[in-house]
Amino acid sequence: MRNLNFGYGISRPRAIDMDNNDLRKSNAIIHEMPELQACIGCGSCTASCTAGGITDFNFRKLHTAVRRGEYRGAYEELNKCMLCGKCRLVCPRGINTRAMVMLIKRKLGDY
Amino acid sequence: MTFFAPFTIPFIVGGLFMFAVVALKWSLWIVRLPRVDRRLIRHNFFTRETLIAVWEVVRESLLHVRIFRVNPLLGFMHMSLAFGWFLLIVVGWIETTAYLGWQWVPLQGHVFFKYFMPINGIVGDIHLFEHLMDALLLMVLTGVALAWYKRVRSKAMGMRRTTKHVLFDRVALSALWFIFPARLVAESLTAAVHGGGGFLTGSIGHWLQTLLGADVLHSLYEPAWWFYSTALGVFFVAMPFSRYMHIFTEIPLIFLRRWKLHPTAERKSYDRFEVEACSRCGICIDPCQLQADLGMNDTQSVYFLRDRRYNMLSLKVANNCLMCGRCEQQCPVGINLATLRLNSRAKRRNIPHEGRFKYLRGVDHSSGSGRVGYFAGCMTSLTPAVQRSMQHIFSVAGEDVWYADRDGGVCCGRPLMLSGETDAARKMVAYNTDLFRRHEIDVLVTSCPICLKVFRESYRLDGIEVLHHSEYIDRLIASGRIKVQTETRTFAYHDPCELGRGCGIYDEPRRVIGAVGRLLEPRHTRRDALCCGASLANTVIDDGQQQRIAQRMTDELVATNCDTIVTACPLCNKAISRAAGQPTEDIAEIVAKNIIV
Numbered sequence: 001m002r003n004l005n006f007g008y009g010i011s012r013p014r015a016i017d018m019d020n021n022d023l024r025k026s027n028a029i030i031h032e033m034p035e036l037q038a039c040i041g042c043g044s045c046t047a048s049c050t051a052g053g054i055t056d057f058n059f060r061k062l063h064t065a066v067r068r069g070e071y072r073g074a075y076e077e078l079n080k081c082m083l084c085g086k087c088r089l090v091c092p093r094g095i096n097t098r099a100m101v102m103l104i105k106r107k108l109g110d111y
Numbered sequence: 112m113t114f115f116a117p118f119t120i121p122f123i124v125g126g127l128f129m130f131a132v133v134a135l136k137w138s139l140w141i142v143r144l145p146r147v148d149r150r151l152i153r154h155n156f157f158t159r160e161t162l163i164a165v166w167e168v169v170r171e172s173l174l175h176v177r178i179f180r181v182n183p184l185l186g187f188m189h190m191s192l193a194f195g196w197f198l199l200i201v202v203g204w205i206e207t208t209a210y211l212g213w214q215w216v217p218l219q220g221h222v223f224f225k226y227f228m229p230i231n232g233i234v235g236d237i238h239l240f241e242h243l244m245d246a247l248l249l250m251v252l253t254g255v256a257l258a259w260y261k262r263v264r265s266k267a268m269g270m271r272r273t274t275k276h277v278l279f280d281r282v283a284l285s286a287l288w289f290i291f292p293a294r295l296v297a298e299s300l301t302a303a304v305h306g307g308g309g310f311l312t313g314s315i316g317h318w319l320q321t322l323l324g325a326d327v328l329h330s331l332y333e334p335a336w337w338f339y340s341t342a343l344g345v346f347f348v349a350m351p352f353s354r355y356m357h358i359f360t361e362i363p364l365i366f367l368r369r370w371k372l373h374p375t376a377e378r379k380s381y382d383r384f385e386v387e388a389c390s391r392c393g394i395c396i397d398p399c400q401l402q403a404d405l406g407m408n409d410t411q412s413v414y415f416l417r418d419r420r421y422n423m424l425s426l427k428v429a430n431n432c433l434m435c436g437r438c439e440q441q442c443p444v445g446i447n448l449a450t451l452r453l454n455s456r457a458k459r460r461n462i463p464h465e466g467r468f469k470y471l472r473g474v475d476h477s478s479g480s481g482r483v484g485y486f487a488g489c490m491t492s493l494t495p496a497v498q499r500s501m502q503h504i505f506s507v508a509g510e511d512v513w514y515a516d517r518d519g520g521v522c523c524g525r526p527l528m529l530s531g532e533t534d535a536a537r538k539m540v541a542y543n544t545d546l547f548r549r550h551e552i553d554v555l556v557t558s559c560p561i562c563l564k565v566f567r568e569s570y571r572l573d574g575i576e577v578l579h580h581s582e583y584i585d586r587l588i589a590s591g592r593i594k595v596q597t598e599t600r601t602f603a604y605h606d607p608c609e610l611g612r613g614c615g616i617y618d619e620p621r622r623v624i625g626a627v628g629r630l631l632e633p634r635h636t637r638r639d640a641l642c643c644g645a646s647l648a649n650t651v652i653d654d655g656q657q658q659r660i661a662q663r664m665t666d667e668l669v670a671t672n673c674d675t676i677v678t679a680c681p682l683c684n685k686a687i688s689r690a691a692g693q694p695t696e697d698i699a700e701i702v703a704k705n706i707i708v
Contacts, residue, residue: 035653048492048493050489050519050520050521050522053476053519054470054471054474054476054519054521055470079467079468079535080467080468080470082468082489082521082522082524082526082527082539083522083526083527083529083530083532083647084489084490084522084526084647085489085490085526085647086489086490086492086493089490089493089645089682089685090493091654094653094654094655095654096650096653096654098526098530098647098650099430099650099651102530102650
């Protein structure tokens with residue numbers, strides 16, 4: 001996609017290049033907790049988020065990006081989470097979101 | 112008399128090895144204690160606590176009183192082994208002294224006295240000691256027999272499941288089982304060859320005499336003593352590395368505990384005393400709902416402590432615990448199981464950068480003003496009926512209330528602590544403490560038992576009284592500030608873990624429910640109450656497993672045939688509502704519905 005940037009834009013292109021993204025971490029995360037794939041992206045986790053009430057922390061956005069192999073800034077962003085666990089309680093797919101936060105942090109800790 | 116025979120070598124070598132290892136372990140653990148702990152020891156050494164500790168050692172290390180409370184037969188098994196063996200040593204020593212007067216006799220002289228005595232032709236009025244020693248041996252043998260029986264039918268001793276043991280434990284256990292039967296055989300053979308013996312060894316000796324020829328008896332005599340000595344030696348060598356280390360660890364632990372040492376959020380040397388004091392009796396297995404409801408057999412406290420002791424603790428085992436506290440209140444050694452598990456998690460925490468939670472600076476979503484502060488808690492924002500009910504109760508009572516988090520607040524920090532992120536949690540603690548101080552409240556009411564526990568244990572809120580809303584409502588009713596009408600419904604009350612076992616609040620919610628309607632109790636109640644399974648402490652079990660735990664626990668509440676299930680924790684409320692086919696209400700809701708305006 002970078003090739004198609006004519007140099008006039010002032011925003012970075014929003015396209016995601018799955019060929020260039022390194023999916024190893026993402027695959028390892030999915031391998032350890034496959035239930036993340038059950039996410040329907042409803043955003044209940046983000047709507048109920050305690051940290052989200054104070055900052056722009058958005059778990060739905062984050063884990064979606066991480067699954068696509070976009071890890072930059074994810075670890076720092078996830079450290080905004082207070083682990084209060086409301087997201088797990090409201091998740092209609094029963095995803096263990098709290099463990100997911102901890103897992104992604106563990107996997108991306110050295111990224 | 113030299114009191115030496117070749118067969119005593121395994122015993123002497125094993126015994127010396129054991130004492131050397133135990134002494135080394137003790138000194139290392141003591142030397143590595145943090146300075147605060149050592150100061151506590153110095154400070155409390157010459158106090159009444161030391162005497163109380165001595166008494167506790169007798170009660171718990173010898174008599175095992177707490178195990179009697181779990182099951183009398185199980186208690187008798189442990190007592191007959193520990194106290195019986197102890198008496199064998201003490202009475203054996205008195206016996207030697209009675210025969211030989213005040214002279215130094217090496218240890219093997221006491222232990223194998225029967226071997227040395229007849230050969231050296233000591234005669235006298237022997238019957239009292241012979242019978243007494245036989246009676247004690249019989250007592251220990253009863254314990255061994257019960258231990259065998261427990262292998263076959265543990266249910267007879269109130270245990271549905273027993274511990275799976277590691278290799279060292281199996282070696283030590285087998286040696287221990289052989290020690291006393293071997294002693295019986297050796298002493299009986301001695302009685303058969305040389306005469307003497309009490310009602311047990313003497314009679315068996317007599318019977319052996321009639322059964323076997325003199326040369327057979329003589330050829331069996333030495334091997335029997337060799338076998339007894341070897342069994343002792345093997346046990347002694349395996350002992351410091353097996354679960355039997357608890358024998359020599361529980362004693363210093365009891366003293367240290369009486370001197371006010373305790374485990375903390377950070378691992379320290381004191382933890383070794385607690386970890387190795389676990390005898391792996393397995394009493395913690397049956398209360399565990401992960402076992403009973405989900406069939407998990409590797410994560411209970413006994414296995415957690417074992418894995419931690421042998422440095423093979425996995426993150427999964429450390430994290431797979433509801434922290435409901437049901438095992439901890441049954442533990443006969445009184446080990447701080449929850450704290451140890453938490454500091455194991457803390458050791459593996461991710462260490463975030465210093466700027467973490469910088470966004471908290473300047474945040475204040477609170478509203479209203481008053482001397483009473485209300486902290487609903489994160490979870491309560493998912494049960495808005497509780498929040499509305501509390502507001503109604505406050506307004507009827509005419510209380511001026513400052514609402515800390517009506518429009519979204521900051522977490523209390525306990526969820527982070529439960530995941531071992533103690534340093535991150537400290538930022539929440541600092542933030543909330545500052546918030547409460549700035550708004551100058553005298554009383555802090557919270558609707559969430561998870562917050563309540565952390566406010567009471569980890570916050571320094573001197574001058575601010577922290578109450579759970581059930582306590583607060585109970586006071587309002589008792590002082591006549593609010594009046595409630597009695598309705599015809601019956602209520603079954605579920606004790607939330609953090610409120611009951613966690614904070615010791617059992618009676619206040621029951622009094623409040625009693626004021627509104629008739630209270631019913633499920634089968635497991637109060638200290639014995641079941642966990643709803645939704646606990647934040649467990650990050651391993653999935654949604655379906657949580658539901659199974661909730662279902663089993665809710666079934667007991669439904670079985671009371673109540674009209675409504677009542678609880679006092681938003682998290683339990685959510686879990687029960689999902690599992691029950693009937694409405695679940697919070698204490699605040701039933702009061703708000705029946706309050707007389």
